[in-house]
Amino acid sequence: MRVYELAKELKMSSKELLAYLKDLSIEVKSHASSITDDQAEQVRGFLSEESGDDVAPAPTESSGERGVESMPDTSGDDAGMVESKAEDPSPVQIAEQEPEEEVEVEQSGPSTIVVKGPIVVKSFAEELGLKPNQLIAELMSMNIFASINEKLDFNVAGRIAEKHGMTLEKEKKAPEPAPQQQEVEMPAKRDAGKPEDLLPRPPVVTFLGHVDHGKTSLLDHIRHSHVVDGESGGITQHVGAYTVEYNDHVITFIDTPGHAAFTNMRARGANLTDIAIIVIAADDGIMTQTREALQHARAAGVTIMVAINKTDLPSARVDRVKQQLQQEGLSPEDWGGDIICCPVSAQTGEGIDNMLEMIILQAEIMELKANPKSPARGFVIEARLEQGMGPTANILVKEGTLKVGDAIVCGQYWGRVKALINDRGIKVRTAGPSIPVKCLGLNNVPDAGAEFEVCDNDRTARRIADERSERRRVSQLGDTQRTTSLDDLLRDTEATEKVELKLVAKADVQGTLEAIQHSLSEISSEKVTLTVILSGVGNITENDVILASASDAIIVGFHVAKEPGVSGLAKREGVEIRLYSIIYELVDDIRNAMTGLLQPISRKVVIGQAEVRQIFDISKKGRVAGCMTIKGRITSKARTRVKRGDEVLYEGSASSLKRFQNDASEVREGQECGIRLENFSNFEVGDIIEFYELEHVAQQL
8 A cells, every 4th residue: 555545545645644654663755655554554543542533633743743633623723823833933944044144244344344446455455454565475375476556356355355354345336316217126016925825836747758758648638638627628729838637636737849948948047847757658768858858857956757658568668667767866766766657658548647646746745835815926938929819928827816907027028917818718817826828918929938027007017128128128239149168168267266167968879978978077177077967869959059058068069960950049049069070089178178267377487586786866767776687587578576585575577677778678697787667666785686477387187
């Protein structure tokens, strides 16, 4: 017997029963785990002793303690219990509050240095309570060479301040007075509501998997057998999502053409799905697009279930599919793992009821809730311009309730909701959380994945949309196209950070792909992380480009081509694609790219020293040091520093280098010369002037 079956018998939730099983030392992993008849009888007897009647008490969430729901039926008890729960902050709330208090103390403490302009070495040293030469010495230990009047990078100055127990902050400029701006950026006020306002919402489910493994067939079978009110016809085929009702529970399915659209949504920041069901044919097993679908689901961070389809075929091998899942790091729950696997047949309908029940149980464990009383917010699934209707958007409400007549803003467009049409083509007045509807009334067609929000009135919605439209126009005119290339990564990465190079790898056959992945895995580095976010067999597709764009990745292909439209999309999205025909060239390029992500280390190489023997005062031009070159050679283009004993007084450059009355580009050892430095004249006899050059050495992985 399964845990969820016993929970149904005892009229309690699976989560409550799992808590009782834990108290009885009966080890189970999930609501789908099996228990023996003796264990089931033990639970029944235990609940009977606890409650004394047929109603099973509900355990509290704390381990080892149980609370009894069967309490005297007095008015107000339930409300009191709800209020007490609302008043006690959860551990998550406490964890979120504590860091905020610590940050606030640091920002308001006396050890904070507020930067109002450029950070100059001299003034920054005064703020730190140091002498300029001490600060210069610290910078030199970080391989940063700056003179007393040079400007420092904010991040570098921040690290120096931390060493001295101080915090560096940029001055917060007062916002320019714009009374309308504030109103533009304020949609309808959102009230999270009380805990009792959060009600369970239907789960949102998407089917993903390899082509021809039965995703569409499963969706069609579910849609025609389990539509709300039992209707099988009149379903609008282009809504993009629909709801079904099973055992008094509603489930929302997103009808997408595959994981390409799934990734499109994620690339635009719209996480619509709660559960991703990976459909695998029992006769084929895990294929190329199956692995891609798994990678997309993992990247989106959604709960994964598996539907093993075509179990009615003589060639079906369910155990082989489960074994392949284990190889992919997904262990089925009946094999001791936590991934729910449902054998089904889209042709006969076998196992579909069990799959729907598993979806409901999974949603129960996830505790999906939303506040239907708040202003509506959600995302666009797809949108188009329809004849006789104008701009239409198929949307999914994530929280709140959308009503006919609401003023909404969606991306850079706005409108007042004229009509809402559900997935069966019926006009409705409202749509609550997790409910898909077609919305009419926007002034233009929004992008798929765009977020919509309800505003207080038409005026606010129009102003928000106009402001967003203007910002987008200015951004397109003023900014160059963002590009993701290796050259950009080489320029933008700081040596002090651990950097990451992301790849999308495609090859002609699986064996070659495995060889490439093995070769890439052997490139070890403590400074650069190499992450292959997607690997697959076949040509480079538009889906690969979309994923690379969303993840700032580079696409590498081996003995593959680009499908039609890929080059244009890659150019628009700024994604670099590199094709190879020799494996070692691909691996060498990636290794060189990882090395190039690290900024070279700069070090000073002293080329010569001059000792100050006499000082000459020249009224118009300042003081000149009469020197003898005591080591190496000195040049007019080299950088200089003045040392008095072990103390460095100055770092900069020479404004002039003369031998007798003539300018000299170089003076060798044993020769006399006259030296004038920029912004320094406080020479003393015996000072040493060092001349050095900066040498850049590439870092190693």
